[in-house]
Amino acid sequence: MSDCIFCKIxxxxxxxxxxxxxxxxxxxxxxxxxxPVHILLIPRKHIPDLTAITPEDAELIGRLHLAAVKVAADQxxxxxxxxxxxxxxxxxxxxxxxxHFHLLGGRQMRTLG
Amino acid sequence: MSDCIFCKIxxxxxxxxxxxxxxxxxxxxxxxxxxPVHILLIPRKHIPDLTAITPEDAELIGRLHLAAVKVAADQxxxxxxxxxxxxxxxxxxxxxxxxHFHLLGGRQMRTLG
Numbered sequence: 001m002s003d004c005i006f007c008k009i010x011x012x013x014x015x016x017x018x019x020x021x022x023x024x025x026x027x028x029x030x031x032x033x034x035x036p037v038h039i040l041l042i043p044r045k046h047i048p049d050l051t052a053i054t055p056e057d058a059e060l061i062g063r064l065h066l067a068a069v070k071v072a073a074d075q076x077x078x079x080x081x082x083x084x085x086x087x088x089x090x091x092x093x094x095x096x097x098x099x100h101f102h103l104l105g106g107r108q109m110r111t112l113g
Numbered sequence: 114m115s116d117c118i119f120c121k122i123x124x125x126x127x128x129x130x131x132x133x134x135x136x137x138x139x140x141x142x143x144x145x146x147x148x149p150v151h152i153l154l155i156p157r158k159h160i161p162d163l164t165a166i167t168p169e170d171a172e173l174i175g176r177l178h179l180a181a182v183k184v185a186a187d188q189x190x191x192x193x194x195x196x197x198x199x200x201x202x203x204x205x206x207x208x209x210x211x212x213h214f215h216l217l218g219g220r221q222m223r224t225l226g
Contacts (some may be wrong), residue, residue, distance in 0.1 A: 005154050034225050051191055053183050058175025062166075065174045070199070078164055081202025083226050088185070089194025093222040102225055109206040109226040112147050113196050113217050 006098035010044045019074070023059055025067045025101075036106025037075045037082070041068050043081040047099040050088040068103050119211035123157045132187070137173055137178045140216070149219025150188045150195070154181050160212040163201040181216050190218040198226075 008014035010026045020027030021037055030038040041064050047053060053061060065084070072082045082105030087093040093113075121127040123139045133140030133153055143151040154177050160166060166174060178197070185195045195218030201204040206226070 002146040047168075049194075050178065050197065051185070053175075053178060053182065055176075055179060058172050058179060060175065061178045062174035063168075063220025065163065065166060066168060066171060069166065072164070077204070079202070081162075081200075081205035081207060083201065084163065085225055087194075087222060088193070088195040088196065091190070091195035091218060091221050092196045093225075095196060097114045103224055105204060108204050109200060111224060111226065112198055112200075112206075112215055113222040113224065113226075 004046055004096075004098050006040075006042050006096055006100060007046050010042060020067055020071045022067065025064050027067060027071050030102065035104040035109075037072075037077060037104065039044060039071055039075070039103040041103060042069070042098060042100045048077060048097045049060045049099060050086050052099070068101060071103060072105065075105065080105065083109045117159055117209075117211050119153075119155050119209055119213060120159050123155060133184045135180065138177050140180060142185050143215065148217040148222075149189060150185075150190060151219065152184055152188070154184070154214045154216060155220040156212060161210045162207060162212060163199050165212070171221055181214060184216060185218060188218065193218065196222045 009016045016028035027041045029092045085102040122129045129141035131141045140152050140154045198215040
């Protein structure tokens with residue numbers, strides 16, 4: 001997707017503080033953090049939102065979660081814990097329409113939303 | 114896990130308002146909802162928290178997300194949107210140590226936590 005900011009970050013066309021990458025997943029710091037650790041995990045594949053996943057994406061979604069766990073451990077959160085959030089579409093609070101999961105930590109998480 | 118409340122719900126030993134089930138995943142209403150729609154999605158397999166997932170669980174985690182999307186659609190949220198949250202360990206706000214994802218919707222989601 002030529003106009004997608006997250007595709008551009010994944011492709012290295014737009015700078016970001018990358019904290020994780022493999023052939024399918026990229027993790028980078030949210031530019032407007034709401035917690036001491038606030039990282040976005042995205043698939044390189046352009047999927048607009050969670051409702052657009054197909055059975056063929058199941059392994060990819062699982063791998064993204066494995067990556068999130070690795071990033072959390074790298075950030076010192078393996079024992080303290082963290083929160084992983086997907087905001088889907090308008091009422092979910094989604095802003096960028098490239099599937100992403102917020103990894104939040106470094107303080108006590110409170111309300112669910 | 115004989116003492117796990119979510120294993121008991123998945124096994125039918127403890128009642129819950131089940132809204133989804135297949136051979137790997139169960140979805141049921143949270144007994145203390147914080148939104149008009151508040152459903153928990155769990156794997157039948159006892160995984161204590163997200164940090165305990167292994168590469169062999171990747172497909173399972175993806176399937177749980179596909180189930181969440183289906184449940185959201187069943188609840189009329191496919192277009193309005195929703196939020197999916199995993200609270201991992203203490204700072205994440207995890208209370209029951211059987212992996213679960215909160216599906217929240219039916220109102221605008223606000224703060225991430």
